[in-house]
Amino acid sequence: MITLIKRILKSGWKNFSREKSLIVANIFILVLAISTLTSLFILKDASQFLISSIEEKVDISVYFKLEASEEDILKVKDDVAKIPEVKEVKYISQEEALVSFTNKHKEDLVLMQSLDEVGVNPFSASLNIRAFEASQYQAIADFFNSSTLTNLVEKVDYYKRKPVIDKIFTFVSSMNMLGIAFSLLLIIIAVSIAFNTIRLAIYSSREEIKIQRLVGASNWFIRGPFLVQGAICGFFAFLICLVLFSLLSWIFGPKTEFLFPGFNLLTFFLVNFWTIVFIQLASGVGLGVLSSLFAVRKHLKI
Amino acid sequence: MIKFQYVSKIYSHKTAALDNVSFEVKEKEFVSIVGKSGSGKTTLFKLILAEERPSNGRIFFDSQEVQKIKTKELPFLRRKIGAVFQDYKLIHSKTAYENIAYAMEVIGASDKEVKKDVAEVLEIVGLTGKANNFPIELSGGEKQRVAIARALIHRPEVILADEPTGNLDPYNALEIIRLLLKINKSGTTVFLATHNKTIINSLEKRVITLQDGKLIRDEEKGRFIL
Numbered sequence: 001m002i003t004l005i006k007r008i009l010k011s012g013w014k015n016f017s018r019e020k021s022l023i024v025a026n027i028f029i030l031v032l033a034i035s036t037l038t039s040l041f042i043l044k045d046a047s048q049f050l051i052s053s054i055e056e057k058v059d060i061s062v063y064f065k066l067e068a069s070e071e072d073i074l075k076v077k078d079d080v081a082k083i084p085e086v087k088e089v090k091y092i093s094q095e096e097a098l099v100s101f102t103n104k105h106k107e108d109l110v111l112m113q114s115l116d117e118v119g120v121n122p123f124s125a126s127l128n129i130r131a132f133e134a135s136q137y138q139a140i141a142d143f144f145n146s147s148t149l150t151n152l153v154e155k156v157d158y159y160k161r162k163p164v165i166d167k168i169f170t171f172v173s174s175m176n177m178l179g180i181a182f183s184l185l186l187i188i189i190a191v192s193i194a195f196n197t198i199r200l201a202i203y204s205s206r207e208e209i210k211i212q213r214l215v216g217a218s219n220w221f222i223r224g225p226f227l228v229q230g231a232i233c234g235f236f237a238f239l240i241c242l243v244l245f246s247l248l249s250w251i252f253g254p255k256t257e258f259l260f261p262g263f264n265l266l267t268f269f270l271v272n273f274w275t276i277v278f279i280q281l282a283s284g285v286g287l288g289v290l291s292s293l294f295a296v297r298k299h300l301k302i
Numbered sequence: 303m304i305k306f307q308y309v310s311k312i313y314s315h316k317t318a319a320l321d322n323v324s325f326e327v328k329e330k331e332f333v334s335i336v337g338k339s340g341s342g343k344t345t346l347f348k349l350i351l352a353e354e355r356p357s358n359g360r361i362f363f364d365s366q367e368v369q370k371i372k373t374k375e376l377p378f379l380r381r382k383i384g385a386v387f388q389d390y391k392l393i394h395s396k397t398a399y400e401n402i403a404y405a406m407e408v409i410g411a412s413d414k415e416v417k418k419d420v421a422e423v424l425e426i427v428g429l430t431g432k433a434n435n436f437p438i439e440l441s442g443g444e445k446q447r448v449a450i451a452r453a454l455i456h457r458p459e460v461i462l463a464d465e466p467t468g469n470l471d472p473y474n475a476l477e478i479i480r481l482l483l484k485i486n487k488s489g490t491t492v493f494l495a496t497h498n499k500t501i502i503n504s505l506e507k508r509v510i511t512l513q514d515g516k517l518i519r520d521e522e523k524g525r526f527i528l
Contacts, residue, residue, distance in 0.1 A: 205395075
């Protein structure tokens with residue numbers, strides 16, 4: 001058994017080192033396939049990051065009547081925080097609302113003069129509420145429509161923002177679906193190209209496989225070296241991809257922050273280094289070995 | 303050792319490559335099979351190697367019915383046979399040494415045995431100096447000698463030689479036949495297919511004649527008559 005394994009490994013390595021042009025073509029195609037898979041892994045995280053930052057910007061505000069006391073509002077805040085759909089609640093007092101408005105419009109003299117003429121703070125206290133998902137805002141808005149709160153609440157701006165919120169989340173969900181479909185398509189294309197290239201390379205060896213069968217070689221004795229060759233091709237393709245992606249992350253890492261604020265490719269690469277190594281090694285060696293396995297099988301029927 | 307019982311091989315409705323052929327080859331025999339191109343010689347060898355299955359009839363090798371052997375068990379049958387083909391059928395990505403060694407490696411011989419036996423066989427076929435050459439770097443005669451070396455190295459029970467001299471000049475053809483006779487003398491059954499009249503007439507061994515797939519003559523110390 002050990003002799004058999006040793007011979008298979010030796011023969012696989014010899015085939016690899018002798019059939020240079022075919023091997024270069026196989027490695028090149030595997031590099032493309034692995035690069036596609038790695039890019040999809042990175043893009044999945046980058047787009048998730050983008051989607052999260054869009055989602056972070058969505059919230060609803062509940063404005064309270066001027067006569068509502070801070071104590072009552074804080075009680076409502078505590079009750080809202082207990083709703084499972086609520087991710088975050090922030091209380092903005094009348095004073096904070098005034099300061100925020102003043103800071104925002106201090107250049108606008110007409111507005112500032114009007115505020116002075118009013119003489120009192122016209123702003124309502126409010127709660128800024130963020131839900132986990134877009135579909136949950138309706139339930140939160142309904143909570144404020146309950147009879148016990150109508151005497152405290154002035155208005156809920158959900159109904160005004162609803163079309164925008166819906167649009168954003170339809171877009172996000174469409175992007176997610178499109179991303180999955182596009183990724184699947186790319187994976188299928190990459191795997192098919194790699195499989196067919198290896199299949200063609202093995203097809204050119206069909207006469208040799210036939211001779212090996214006629215000489216009395218068992219299927220594993222014939223198949224083994226092709227699997228080893230496929231694995232070696234996959235391993236070299238993995239090494240090339242790892243170097244390639246390390247360089248790209250190092251060169252373009254800081255620049256990706258312009259595209260996706262807060263997302264640095266180099267940091268992502270370093271944090272997920274072992275996952276990327278696993279994806280590249282498994283896809284390279286896996287594709288090489290499985291493609292060879294299926295491609296050889298066809299010629300072993302003699 | 304090899305027995306054909308009413309064997310026919312029909313490739314299409316109109317062409318019968320072999321038609322109701324029966325004969326038996328005994329151990330240590332040297333049998334030549336003659337016939338024009340297309341008479342069914344190669345088909346007959348393909349049937350023995352189970353490369354093809356007969357349309358009718360039965361083929362026995364060592365009392366084992368060949369067409370009943372399962373695909374995964376075929377290597378065991380083929381290891382008992384050394385085949386020499388007209389187009390050599392050498393593995394182009396392997397050197398002469400590796401091509402010959404391959405037949406021993408498939409039967410699980412040790413590295414030491416492989417090294418010793420390949421060196422010996424290379425010497426027998428006069429190719430010691432060409433051991434590391436690839437088939438593309440060898441002449442027709444040299445390729446055929448590598449093929450014979452590969453066929454005999456694992457000491458098969460029978461050697462099937464299909465037109466082994468077909469692509470060779472008379473000098474090399476004679477060398478190959480001398481080699482086959484030597485192998486036969488050492489106790490291996492040799493089954494030779496050829497349409498070389500001079501060779502057949504000089505051998506004075508058993509001759510089976512095929513014509514249009516039919517066995518028309520089977521003579522001890524036969525001659526080439528077509």
